[in-house]
Amino acid sequence: xxxxxxxxxxxxxQALELALDALAHQHTLPHEVVVADxxxxxxxxxxxxxxxxxxxxxxxxxxxxxxxxxxxLARNRAIAATSGDxxxxxxGDMLPHPMFVADHLxxxxxGSFVQGMRVLTDEEGRDRLLKREVSSLGFFDRGLTRRxxxxxxxxxxxxxxxxxxxxxxxxxxxCNQGWWRDDLVMLNxxxxxxxxxxxxxxxxxxxxxxxxxxxxSLRFAGLATHxxxxxxxxxxxxxxxxxxxETRASGRxxxxxxxxxxxxxxxxxxxxxxxxxxxxxx
Numbered sequence: 001x002x003x004x005x006x007x008x009x010x011x012x013x014q015a016l017e018l019a020l021d022a023l024a025h026q027h028t029l030p031h032e033v034v035v036a037d038x039x040x041x042x043x044x045x046x047x048x049x050x051x052x053x054x055x056x057x058x059x060x061x062x063x064x065x066x067x068x069x070x071x072x073l074a075r076n077r078a079i080a081a082t083s084g085d086x087x088x089x090x091x092g093d094m095l096p097h098p099m100f101v102a103d104h105l106x107x108x109x110x111g112s113f114v115q116g117m118r119v120l121t122d123e124e125g126r127d128r129l130l131k132r133e134v135s136s137l138g139f140f141d142r143g144l145t146r147r148x149x150x151x152x153x154x155x156x157x158x159x160x161x162x163x164x165x166x167x168x169x170x171x172x173x174x175c176n177q178g179w180w181r182d183d184l185v186m187l188n189x190x191x192x193x194x195x196x197x198x199x200x201x202x203x204x205x206x207x208x209x210x211x212x213x214x215x216x217s218l219r220f221a222g223l224a225t226h227x228x229x230x231x232x233x234x235x236x237x238x239x240x241x242x243x244x245x246e247t248r249a250s251g252r253x254x255x256x257x258x259x260x261x262x263x264x265x266x267x268x269x270x271x272x273x274x275x276x277x278x279x280x281x282x
Contacts (some may be wrong), residue, residue: 001108002031004084004181008071009092010038013047014130015227016092024056028102030088032058034271036078039066051252052274060271061181070202072190072258075174079181079189080262081271087184090224092117095129095136097152097223104178104222107161111207112214113183114161116176119225120145126228126236137225149223157221164217167209171217174201176224183213189259191243198238203247211253 009016016035023033033055037044043059052059062078064070079087090096097103107114112200122127125143128134137143139150187207194200205215238244243262246252 001086001105002084003086003088003105003178004082004100005030005088005090005101006036006075006078006082007033007090007092008036008038008074008231009040009044009080011040011044012092013040013044016044017047017051018095018129018227019090019092020051020055020059022095022098022100024054026096026101027098028105029057030101030271031084032060032082034060034062034075034078035092036071037061037063038066038069038071038074048274049277052277055275058273059275061274062271069196070192072194073192076189076192076210076259077266078264079184080259081179081266082262085181087179087181089174089177089179091226093227093229094175094224095227097225100222100224103152103154103157103218107157107216107218107222108178108180109161109216110180111212112165112216113180113208114178114216114218115172116175116178116222116224117149117216118146118176119149119223121225121228125230127229129225144275149219150225151220152223153220157218160219161216165214167214169202169205172202172205172215174204175226176222178218178222183211185206185259185263187211187253187258188255191255192245192257192261194243195238196239199240199244203244206244206247207253207255210251248266248282 046062139147190200191203
């Protein structure tokens with residue numbers, strides 16, 4: 001079994017570069033990394049082309065035009081471009097622990113998806129990481145909140161996965177999740193009608209529950225550190241609340257506007273591996 005990492009980004013190449021560096025130094029390397037770019041400026045592409053030659057696995061860039069917050073579309077196109085058995089959803093402001101991929105692959109189990117956690121930084125912690133004063137922050141370091149999520153304790157992680165199995169909608173966040181790719185295909189991925197901030201992640205989980213899948217929470221492993229930025233709304237209202245209510249009421253499993261719009265395209269025209277630019281430049 002192998003894992004494709006789909007990492008979202010929008011106009012923060014400094015954070016994305018740190019996340020990619022962490023992925024390049026995984027104990028178990030991913031099968032590939034696909035950047036789901038929701039319309040970033042040219043400096044993101046320039047950074048990707050700069051780091052690609054030394055990247056240890058295929059690095060691909062899926063870009064869509066900047067027409068507002070369309071992360072459902074961005075993620076679907078990136079997922080469609082993957083070829084791994086398992087898909088790890090990660091945000092471009094999340095720095096994965098060296099055991100991130102290995103922990104998620106160990107946690108993968110049919111009939112479920114895995115919800116990972118976030119180590120939260122404050123402004124000081126974010127700046128220390130962005131300036132590369134430190135490569136990571138541990139439990140006793142300054143610049144952190146939610147310190148308990150810095151602790152990697154595999155026996156407790158196994159207990160967490162067993163004890164949290166169910167269909168809880170609490171703290172559903174696609175900044176750190178693991179999915180079987182064929183489950184995402186069965187669900188038809190994210191609902192691309194969800195535009196603007198919020199609820200596209202919860203909608204995916206609710207449809208998974210309708211299909212009989214369960215959620216398992218991975219604590220004490222699969223660690224990733226979030227680089228601080230002001231939150232959009234967190235628990236506030238979203239323009240997509242009505243669509244989520246419709247999903248709940250209908251019992252819908254498949255997204256009506258989703259992944260199937262892109263799979264054939266990438267099957268016939270795969271995204272190029274940016275590392276191949278070495279050959280074209282040479």
